[in-house]
Amino acid sequence: MATPRHLLLLLALALAPLLAVAAAEGAAEEGPRGRRLLVLLDDLAVRSSHSAFFGSLQARGFDLDFRLADDPKLSLHRYGQYLYDGLVLFAPSTPRFGGSVDQNAVLEFIDAGHDMILAADSSASDLIRGIATECGVDFDEDPEAMVVDHINYAVTDVDGDHTLIAGDDLIQSDVILGSKKIEAPVLFRGIGHAVNPSNNLVLKVLSASPSAYSANPKTKLASPPSLTGSAISLVSVMQARNNARVLVSGSLDLFSNRFLKSGVQKAGSKKRYERAGNEQFVTETSKWVFHERGHLKAVNVKHHKVGETNEPGMYRINDDLEYSVEIYEWSGTSWKPYVADDVQLQFFMMSPYVLKTMSTDKKGLYSISFKVPDVYGVFQFKVEYQRLGYTGLSFTKQIPVRPYRHNEYxxxxxxxxxxxxxxxxxxxxxxxxxxxxxxxx
Amino acid sequence: MPRATSDAKLLIQSLSNAYAATPTNLKIIDLYVICAVATALIQVAYMGLVGSFPFNSFLSGVLSCIGTAVLAVCLRIQVNKDNKEFKDLPPERAFADFVLCNLVLHLVIMNFLG
CATH class of the missing domain: 1.20.5 (Single alpha-helices involved in coiled-coils or other helix-helix interfaces)
Known part of the structure; x- marks a missing residue:
């Protein structure tokens, strides 16, 4: 029986898409990623001990859903739709996730183009190690090992076991770490990992110093440590080919309020910083991981003959043509023109016949004009742009090239x-x- | 080398004596062939000077000369009275073949000249 209330509901359902469209038009520009994050913790105390980091995420508009890692109702997707756009995995010691989530579910989540921050510590479980290994990062297999550095440690009140590292060997990349240089060393206490050498998608963001090694700090060293020196990575990032970004840190404390707020003095250095570099480091890297920076998009791909404006369906050999594309970078709030001088266009048929660097007007428009080679066949306009820290741009447009007609000689x-x-x-x-x-x- | 020179002289003399006995119609054909081959050679020399750019024009120019020369040689073989192979072929028929082949050749040349 259709009561008036049912009718109202039906009407609301029918109007919902229209309202949604209207709302989208009114809202600010749409970013490349959604803002729903799932935060998995193995102790809800982490929510307060790391509140500054979570607060900075929330202040940037992220919608955080805090859940215990063994929550039996845990699920990443429902009815084939992912419920979250990113994952913060602050549950190093959890042996298995609750609900339907397991290692494969997390990897599928990344394969679907979502982002993840994973933090481990000395209690890292096999599950966490397994996920990290799949992301190209191998934690030290010794469960007791921590990164120890007797030279580049952070000075504390009591002379401890030198596991509190003051790391300052950061990757040289403005797009990952932000344009403002991180002056103070970054405090780190946790386990080291090695970057899988066969995986060229992983980058060491924070490397250990040459004097570091990974071993159990409480016992005497019986044999040489397996991981030593700057081969140890403290924090790594991975950008998959589908542009999913993953950050792996060997230290959960790196994100904690205590490290974010504490001062730091590196051993052997007179200079004492009021604040460790952690706050800037975690803010900037999380901006990168959640695609608030370094995400490129290409729009308005156009090509036409010189002196014309319409896009032809086919070119003739030796035609002069112009090609243009607009490239924008997401700044966190809006799409800003991307300015670079190394974007190249290929005119491609089995191999590039033309490979030229496009000129830019500094407002995001890249253009090039060139002569079609004296070869006919099915060509492609191809832009392959892979730069450190930026999402990869790869787009092609197919175009046939014909020989002269009989009466064109x-x-x-x-x-x-x-x-x-x-x-x-x-x-x-x-x-x-x-x-x-x-x-x- | 007076002996070699006199030998060459003798050789040429005997050749020209023998050639004087050739019928006039064959002599006309010979003249035509020489003209055609000379034109072809001039064009090859010209191509060596200016390059092979309108290559189709060059080919059609040279091939029209070579082609007419070849056809004329064929005609000469067929109308030669000493040639026993074609003694059943009337010279009128040979000339008609020659004309037809020339027409086809020049049709192709005109199409290829560009």
Missing amino acids: ERFITSAYPYYTASFSSMGAFFIFSFVYLYHK
Whole structure:
């Protein structure tokens, strides 16, 4: 029985898409990623001990859903739709996740193009180690090991076991770490990892110093440590080919309020910083991981003959053409023009026949004009732009190139006049010869 | 080398004596062939000077000369009275073949000349 209330509901359902469209138009520009994050903790105390980091995420507009890692109702997707756009995995010691989530579910989540921050510490479980290994990062297998550095440690009140590292060997990349240089060392206490050498998508963001090693700090070293020196990575990032970004840190404390707020003095250095570099480091790297920076998009791919504006369905060999594309970078709030001088266009058929660097007007428009090569076939306009820290741009547009039509060739070329003359003279000679041959006496 | 020179002289003399006995119609054909081959050679020399750019024009120019020369040689073989192979072929028929082949050749040349 359709009561008036049911009818109202139906009406609301019918109008919902229209309202949604209207709302989207009114709202600010749409970013490349959604803002729903799932935060998995193995102790809800982490929510308060790391509140400054979570607060900075919330202040940037993220919608955080705090859940215990063994919550039996845990699920990443429902009815084939992901419920979250990113994952913060602050549950180093959890042996298995609750609900339907397991290692494969997390990896599928990343394969679907979502981002993740994973923090481990010395209690890291096999589950966390397994996820990290799948992301190209191998934690030290010794469960007791921590990163120890007897030279580049942070000075504390009591002379401890030198596991509190003051790391300052950061990656040279403005796009990952922000344009403002991180002056103070970054405090780190946790386990080290090695970057899988066969995986070229992983980058060391914070490396250990050459004097560091990974071993159990409480016992004497029986054998040489397996991980030593700057081969140890403290924090790594991975950008997958689908532009999913993953940050792996060997220290959960790196994100904690205590490290964010504390001062730092590196051993052997007179200079004492009021604040460790952690706050800036975690803010900037989380901006990168959740695509608030370094995300490129290409729009308005256009090409046409010089002097025309319409896009033809086909070019002729030796045509002069112009190609243009607009590239923007997401700044966290809006799409800003991306300015670089190394964006190249390929005119490609099995191999690039033309490879040229496009010129830019500094407002995001990249353009190039060139002559179609003297080869016909099915070509592609191809832009492959992979730069450290930026999402990869890869787009192609197929275009056939035809030879000259029969009536498009040059006629009456001056240098060919002798040949014309010869041809006609041999015709004339034929007539004269026939005449002479037939009528001679 | 007076002996070699006199030998060459003798050779040329005997050749020209023998050639004087050739019928006039064959001599006309010979002249025509020489003209055609000379024109072809001039064009090859010209191509060596200016380059092979309108290559189709060059080919049609040279091939029209070579082609007419080849056809004329064929005609000469067929109308030669000493040639026993074609003694059943009337010279009128040979000339008609020659004309037809020339027409086809020049049709192709005109199309290829560009």
